[in-house]
Amino acid sequence: MDYTRGPEGADEAISPFAERMSRVPRSFIREILKVTEDPKTISFAGGLPNPRFFPVREVAEAAQKVLRESGEAALQYSTTEGYLPLRELIVERYARKGLKVDAEEILITTGSQQGLDLLGKAFLDKGDRVIVEEPTYLAAIQAFGIFEPKFRSVPLKEDGIDPRALAVALSEGPAKLFYAVPNFQNPTGVSYSEERRREVAGAMRGHATVFVEDDPYGELRFIGEEAPSMRRYLGGRAVLLGSFSKVISPGLRLGWACARSDIMERMVIAKQASDLHTSILSQRIAYQYLVDNDVSQQMETVRSGYRRQRDLMVKMIEESFPAGVECTRPEGGMFLWVTLPENMSSLELFDSAIKNDVAFVPGQAFYANGGGYNTLRLNFSNSDEERIVEGMGRLARSIEEMM
Amino acid sequence: MDYTRGPEGADEAISPFAERMSRVPRSFIREILKVTEDPKTISFAGGLPNPRFFPVREVAEAAQKVLRESGEAALQYSTTEGYLPLRELIVERYARKGLKVDAEEILITTGSQQGLDLLGKAFLDKGDRVIVEEPTYLAAIQAFGIFEPKFRSVPLKEDGIDPRALAVALSEGPAKLFYAVPNFQNPTGVSYSEERRREVAGAMRGHATVFVEDDPYGELRFIGEEAPSMRRYLGGRAVLLGSFSKVISPGLRLGWACARSDIMERMVIAKQASDLHTSILSQRIAYQYLVDNDVSQQMETVRSGYRRQRDLMVKMIEESFPAGVECTRPEGGMFLWVTLPENMSSLELFDSAIKNDVAFVPGQAFYANGGGYNTLRLNFSNSDEERIVEGMGRLARSIEEMM
Known part of the structure; x- marks a missing residue:
C-alpha cells in the first residue's frame, strides 16, 4: 500500500494560497545560482564570504x-x-x-x-x-x-x-x-x-x-x-x-x-x-x-584578503573591459557594481557569460520597480585571486563578443 | 555626548505599528514564567524537556x-x-x-x-x-x-x-x-x-x-x-x-x-x-x-523517565487532590490536564499556588475564543520525581485552601 497517496489522492484540491504568494518575487538570484552550480563555472553571482577565512x-x-x-x-x-x-x-x-x-x-x-x-x-x-x-x-x-x-x-x-x-x-x-x-x-x-x-x-x-x-x-x-x-x-x-x-x-x-x-x-x-x-x-x-579570541585580528585578516580580491577585480575591469564599462570602487563589503553602456543588456550578457563559464547577477534583480537593465553585480569576497583573474578574463571576453 | 538620544530624541513619534500587533495575544505563559523564576518555586508551568536526558x-x-x-x-x-x-x-x-x-x-x-x-x-x-x-x-x-x-x-x-x-x-x-x-x-x-x-x-x-x-x-x-x-x-x-x-x-x-x-x-x-x-x-x-548513535536507546531512556514522572504526578492527583478534581492520563508527551470542579477558577488557584511556591498554567490561556476557567496544564517532563512529590503536595494544599 502506498501511504503517500491517501484515499483522496495527493493532487486533490487544497485551500488557495494567500494572495501575497502571487506577489512575492521569486528569488532571481536563487534561480541563477542553480544555473551556476556547474563546477567549471566561475561564479561571481553568489553573496558568500570566503570560507578560507572562517575561524x-x-x-x-x-x-x-x-x-x-x-x-x-x-x-x-x-x-x-x-x-x-x-x-x-x-x-x-x-x-x-x-x-x-x-x-x-x-x-x-x-x-x-x-x-x-x-x-x-x-x-x-x-x-x-x-x-x-x-x-x-x-x-x-x-x-x-x-x-x-x-x-x-x-x-x-x-x-x-x-x-x-x-x-x-x-x-x-x-x-x-x-x-x-x-x-x-x-x-x-x-x-x-x-x-x-x-x-x-x-x-x-x-x-x-x-x-x-x-x-x-x-x-x-x-x-x-x-x-x-x-x-x-x-x-x-x-x-x-x-x-x-x-x-x-x-x-x-x-x-x-x-x-x-x-x-x-x-x-x-x-x-x-x-x-x-x-x-x-x-x-x-x-x-x-x-x-x-582576538576578533580584531581575525577581521584584519578577512579585510586585507577582501581588499586584495576587490583591488584585483577592479584592476581587471580597468585593464581588460571595453571602454564605456564602469564600476563602483567599494571601500569595503563583498560586492561591486558594473554599469555597461546604455544599449547593452546584462541579461543577454548573462547568457553569453554562462557559455564562457562565468556568472554574475544581472542588475535588474535588485530594482523593486524595474530598471537597471545595463547593470550587474559582482561578488569579490568568495573568489580567490586566481579565480578572479580567470573569471574576469572570461567576462571581458563575453562583453567583447556582445559588443 | 549621548549618542543614543539623537537630536530628535528617542521618544519622538514613529510610524504606527501594524494592526495585527494589537490583536496577537501576549504570551500569557511567558508572563507566568516570569512570576515563576523565583528559585524556591516548583514550576509545572513551562514546557521544557528534562535536561538530565540530553545527550x-x-x-x-x-x-x-x-x-x-x-x-x-x-x-x-x-x-x-x-x-x-x-x-x-x-x-x-x-x-x-x-x-x-x-x-x-x-x-x-x-x-x-x-x-x-x-x-x-x-x-x-x-x-x-x-x-x-x-x-x-x-x-x-x-x-x-x-x-x-x-x-x-x-x-x-x-x-x-x-x-x-x-x-x-x-x-x-x-x-x-x-x-x-x-x-x-x-x-x-x-x-x-x-x-x-x-x-x-x-x-x-x-x-x-x-x-x-x-x-x-x-x-x-x-x-x-x-x-x-x-x-x-x-x-x-x-x-x-x-x-x-x-x-x-x-x-x-x-x-x-x-x-x-x-x-x-x-x-x-x-x-x-x-x-x-x-x-x-x-x-x-x-x-x-x-x-x-543509537537514538532508539536514547529515546527509550527519555520515555521511561517521563513515564515515571507522569505516573507519579497522576498518582499524586489521585491520592492527594480533593474529590471532584479530574485529570487526563496521557500515553506520552510532556503535559497533563487538570479539570477542577466547575465553580473553581484556575486563575484564582494560580495566585494561591504561587504563595505556596508552586506554579502551573491556567487553562484559559489555551482557549482561542475564551473558556476553560476551571482547567489547568501541568508539565511533568521537566521535574524529577522528588520535585513532583513536593510540588504536587503544595498544589494539593493550595486547592484545599481554596475549597
Missing part, C-alpha cells in the same frame, strides 16, 4: 567549551530576546564605536534577515508604504513583500541616497519604513558619506518614518574612515540590524536588531510567534568565540 | 566531528530547503513507520514553530478561517494570528476532536487550515484514537481545508500503540510538522515540515524571506548525532 578551529574550541561547561543549558529552550551575555557584548562593541545602547534594546535574530521579517510583522499592514534604495537588497523586498506593502524606490547615487529625491518620496504620504544599507551596500558596494547621512537625517525630520539601517557589512571596511550610524542622527527612530555572518560565519545564522523599547517589544512578540528563539547553542558558541 | 557528550562529539571534517561547509551559507542528508534521514524515519514521503517534500525549519509561521505566510489572508482544537497550543494561535485569520474552535474530547463538531465547523464556510496536535496534545495530553482519526478524515472529505498535523511529541509515547499519521488518510492534504527538540534537544532549534510539492514551493519562498535557511551547523550536528 573553524576556534569555533570548534568554543563549541567544546560550551558543551563541556554548560551543555544542558546550551541544549535547552531559551529566552526569545537572546543570550544576555551575547547581547551585552554587542552593546560593548557599539560602545567602542561611540554608540550607546542598552542590552534591553538588543534582540538576537536568526540571521539579520529575520530582523526584516520581524519589522514587517511589527509595522506593515497591506498597502503601507516602504521606501527603498534603487537598486536595493533583493531579500529585503522579499521579506517586507510578505506583508504586501507598496515599495517606493529612491535612486542611490555614488555617495548614498539622493536626499532631495528622498524628501519628495517622504512628502508623498506617510511611509512606515525606509530601508537602507548605508555601508557597502548590497548590490552596489556604495556607502553613504558622512555629509549624506546628515542630509538624509535632515530630510527625515518631521516624518514618523522609521529608518531601518541594515549593516551586515560594516565590519568589512578596508579603505577610509568609519562613518557614524544613522542612530547618531535619528536616535530611536533608527533600527539597526547587525550580523555575525561576516565576523564569525553565516552558518551559525546569528544576527541582531537594535531597537528602542516600544519597537523591541513588538519584535519580541513577533519573534516568539516566528521561531520562539534563536539557537542557544549557536549563541553560546558565538559568545565563547568572541570572548576567547 | 550532551554525544552532541559534543558530533560537533567536533562536523567541524573537523567539514568545518568550512558547516559554517557557510546553505540551501533554504535544508541539509539533504538530514532530509533523507527524516524520510527514512517516516518509512520505518510505514509513511512514504520524498526528501523533496521535507523542509528543515528553525524549530517546528517556524513551520506554523511559514504555513501562515503561504496560506493566510486577513479574515481567512482557521479551525483549531479547543483548547489548543497557544503558540499556534500566535503564529497564525500574525496573519489575522478568524479562529474557529472545535472541542477536543478525551480521544480526539469531536468529528461531528468538526463537520459543522467545516460546513460554515471554507477554512484554509485545520490545526491539530493528534499525539499527546499540548496542553491536554490527549491523543486521537485510530477510529477518531478515520472519522476526522471522513469529515474532511469534500473540503479543501489543509490539515496541519503538528507532531512534536510523537516519539514520546510510553504507553500503547502508535496511531497512524493523518497523512495516511488525507495524503498530500495533510502537512506534517516534526521536531528534533524532543529527540535530541530544543537548543538546536531544528524542526521540519513535510508537505506536498506545491505547498513546499510556497513554504520555501516564505522561508527564504524569513531567515534564508536554518543553521547548517545545527543541521550537520544533528545529522552526525543521529548517524553515530
Whole structure:
C-alpha cells in the first residue's frame, strides 16, 4: 500500500494560497545560482564570504567549551530576546564605536534577515508604504513583500541616497519604513558619506518614518574612515540590524536588531510567534568565540584578503573591459557594481557569460520597480585571486563578443 | 555626548505599528514564567524537556566531528530547503513507520514553530478561517494570528476532536487550515484514537481545508500503540510538522515540515524571506548525532523517565487532590490536564499556588475564543520525581485552601 497517496489522492484540491504568494518575487538570484552550480563555472553571482577565512578551529574550541561547561543549558529552550551575555557584548562593541545602547534594546535574530521579517510583522499592514534604495537588497523586498506593502524606490547615487529625491518620496504620504544599507551596500558596494547621512537625517525630520539601517557589512571596511550610524542622527527612530555572518560565519545564522523599547517589544512578540528563539547553542558558541579570541585580528585578516580580491577585480575591469564599462570602487563589503553602456543588456550578457563559464547577477534583480537593465553585480569576497583573474578574463571576453 | 538620544530624541513619534500587533495575544505563559523564576518555586508551568536526558557528550562529539571534517561547509551559507542528508534521514524515519514521503517534500525549519509561521505566510489572508482544537497550543494561535485569520474552535474530547463538531465547523464556510496536535496534545495530553482519526478524515472529505498535523511529541509515547499519521488518510492534504527538540534537544532549534510539492514551493519562498535557511551547523550536528548513535536507546531512556514522572504526578492527583478534581492520563508527551470542579477558577488557584511556591498554567490561556476557567496544564517532563512529590503536595494544599 502506498501511504503517500491517501484515499483522496495527493493532487486533490487544497485551500488557495494567500494572495501575497502571487506577489512575492521569486528569488532571481536563487534561480541563477542553480544555473551556476556547474563546477567549471566561475561564479561571481553568489553573496558568500570566503570560507578560507572562517575561524573553524576556534569555533570548534568554543563549541567544546560550551558543551563541556554548560551543555544542558546550551541544549535547552531559551529566552526569545537572546543570550544576555551575547547581547551585552554587542552593546560593548557599539560602545567602542561611540554608540550607546542598552542590552534591553538588543534582540538576537536568526540571521539579520529575520530582523526584516520581524519589522514587517511589527509595522506593515497591506498597502503601507516602504521606501527603498534603487537598486536595493533583493531579500529585503522579499521579506517586507510578505506583508504586501507598496515599495517606493529612491535612486542611490555614488555617495548614498539622493536626499532631495528622498524628501519628495517622504512628502508623498506617510511611509512606515525606509530601508537602507548605508555601508557597502548590497548590490552596489556604495556607502553613504558622512555629509549624506546628515542630509538624509535632515530630510527625515518631521516624518514618523522609521529608518531601518541594515549593516551586515560594516565590519568589512578596508579603505577610509568609519562613518557614524544613522542612530547618531535619528536616535530611536533608527533600527539597526547587525550580523555575525561576516565576523564569525553565516552558518551559525546569528544576527541582531537594535531597537528602542516600544519597537523591541513588538519584535519580541513577533519573534516568539516566528521561531520562539534563536539557537542557544549557536549563541553560546558565538559568545565563547568572541570572548576567547582576538576578533580584531581575525577581521584584519578577512579585510586585507577582501581588499586584495576587490583591488584585483577592479584592476581587471580597468585593464581588460571595453571602454564605456564602469564600476563602483567599494571601500569595503563583498560586492561591486558594473554599469555597461546604455544599449547593452546584462541579461543577454548573462547568457553569453554562462557559455564562457562565468556568472554574475544581472542588475535588474535588485530594482523593486524595474530598471537597471545595463547593470550587474559582482561578488569579490568568495573568489580567490586566481579565480578572479580567470573569471574576469572570461567576462571581458563575453562583453567583447556582445559588443 | 549621548549618542543614543539623537537630536530628535528617542521618544519622538514613529510610524504606527501594524494592526495585527494589537490583536496577537501576549504570551500569557511567558508572563507566568516570569512570576515563576523565583528559585524556591516548583514550576509545572513551562514546557521544557528534562535536561538530565540530553545527550550532551554525544552532541559534543558530533560537533567536533562536523567541524573537523567539514568545518568550512558547516559554517557557510546553505540551501533554504535544508541539509539533504538530514532530509533523507527524516524520510527514512517516516518509512520505518510505514509513511512514504520524498526528501523533496521535507523542509528543515528553525524549530517546528517556524513551520506554523511559514504555513501562515503561504496560506493566510486577513479574515481567512482557521479551525483549531479547543483548547489548543497557544503558540499556534500566535503564529497564525500574525496573519489575522478568524479562529474557529472545535472541542477536543478525551480521544480526539469531536468529528461531528468538526463537520459543522467545516460546513460554515471554507477554512484554509485545520490545526491539530493528534499525539499527546499540548496542553491536554490527549491523543486521537485510530477510529477518531478515520472519522476526522471522513469529515474532511469534500473540503479543501489543509490539515496541519503538528507532531512534536510523537516519539514520546510510553504507553500503547502508535496511531497512524493523518497523512495516511488525507495524503498530500495533510502537512506534517516534526521536531528534533524532543529527540535530541530544543537548543538546536531544528524542526521540519513535510508537505506536498506545491505547498513546499510556497513554504520555501516564505522561508527564504524569513531567515534564508536554518543553521547548517545545527543541521550537520544533528545529522552526525543521529548517524553515530543509537537514538532508539536514547529515546527509550527519555520515555521511561517521563513515564515515571507522569505516573507519579497522576498518582499524586489521585491520592492527594480533593474529590471532584479530574485529570487526563496521557500515553506520552510532556503535559497533563487538570479539570477542577466547575465553580473553581484556575486563575484564582494560580495566585494561591504561587504563595505556596508552586506554579502551573491556567487553562484559559489555551482557549482561542475564551473558556476553560476551571482547567489547568501541568508539565511533568521537566521535574524529577522528588520535585513532583513536593510540588504536587503544595498544589494539593493550595486547592484545599481554596475549597
